Amino acid sequence: LLASFGDGALARLNVVVSAGPTFEDIDPVRFIGNRSSGKMGFAVAAAAAQAGARVTLVAGPVSLAAPAGIARRIDVRSAAQMQAAVLDACAQADIYIAAAAVGDYRPAEVAERKLKKQAGADMVLKLAENPDILASLSAQPTHPFLVGFAAETHEVANYARGKLQRKGLDMIAANRVGEGMGFETADNALTLYWADGEVELPRTDKAALARQLIAHVAERYKTARA
Numbered sequence: 001l002l003a004s005f006g007d008g009a010l011a012r013l014n015v016v017v018s019a020g021p022t023f024e025d026i027d028p029v030r031f032i033g034n035r036s037s038g039k040m041g042f043a044v045a046a047a048a049a050q051a052g053a054r055v056t057l058v059a060g061p062v063s064l065a066a067p068a069g070i071a072r073r074i075d076v077r078s079a080a081q082m083q084a085a086v087l088d089a090c091a092q093a094d095i096y097i098a099a100a101a102v103g104d105y106r107p108a109e110v111a112e113r114k115l116k117k118q119a120g121a122d123m124v125l126k127l128a129e130n131p132d133i134l135a136s137l138s139a140q141p142t143h144p145f146l147v148g149f150a151a152e153t154h155e156v157a158n159y160a161r162g163k164l165q166r167k168g169l170d171m172i173a174a175n176r177v178g179e180g181m182g183f184e185t186a187d188n189a190l191t192l193y194w195a196d197g198e199v200e201l202p203r204t205d206k207a208a209l210a211r212q213l214i215a216h217v218a219e220r221y222k223t224a225r226a
């Protein structure tokens with residue numbers, strides 16, 4: 001326990017981690033969600049705490065216990081709630097790691113009463129675009145070191161590098177989803193990209209992968225701030 005304070009790679013740093021899916025309500029009984037389990041983000045929060053950081057974990061709806069050693073957990077449901085919690089926590093943060101699978105769209109209107117079935121007719125649901133949490137942070141004049149995630153089914157490197165640039169990130173961790181790996185599995189594999197480098201983290205359990213990710217984040221953070 002003592003070894004986790006003061007002498008780790010992230011000692012004295014405030015780290016915010018977002019994890020899990022977001023749920024966007026349609027009516028009082030229905031929502032749009034996604035298949036993120038939160039496991040990778042929770043493992044990243046645990047690894048950051050092990051590295052000595054003061055960790056704030058902003059969690060979407062997941063069924064996971066808070067990792068040992070984190071300072072604070074904030075539970076949210078929608079992308080808008082996640083954005084508010086992340087922006088608030090990031091005012092004091094050195095590093096933000098965005099592992100959450102934020103819903104890109106939400107129902108344009110949330111029905112106050114349960115929608116009733118119209119038998120024999122299609123249902124059309126109008127969706128509104130959600131704010132991009134990472135992009136809103138990088139647009140601020142001062143903001144933490146930003147680490148994004150990119151889950152891709154194809155053209156992983158192209159899409160990941162595109163997001164690194166477009167969202168103004170310092171680093172992005174990309175993984176291929178589908179083919180039995182990614183959201184609900186215990187294992188994962190990541191490729192980390194930054195402006196002038198990249199590194200492959202081969203398939204292993206999410207706890208080991210998170211510790212490797214954190215080691216690279218600490219190194220890049222120190223290079224960027226040196």
Ligand code: CTP
Nearest residue numbers: 098099100102130131132133134148149150151
């Ligand atoms: N992200 C975010 N706010 C959003 C959507 C995504 O902060 N509204 C963050 C995610 O937490 C992740 C990164 O952006 O760290 C990339 O998310 P991803 O869904 O892969 O990127 P998008 O730009 O939404 O592109 P697409 O879903 O079309 O691949």
Ligand code: CA
Nearest residue numbers: 101102103104
């Ligand atoms: Ca998206």
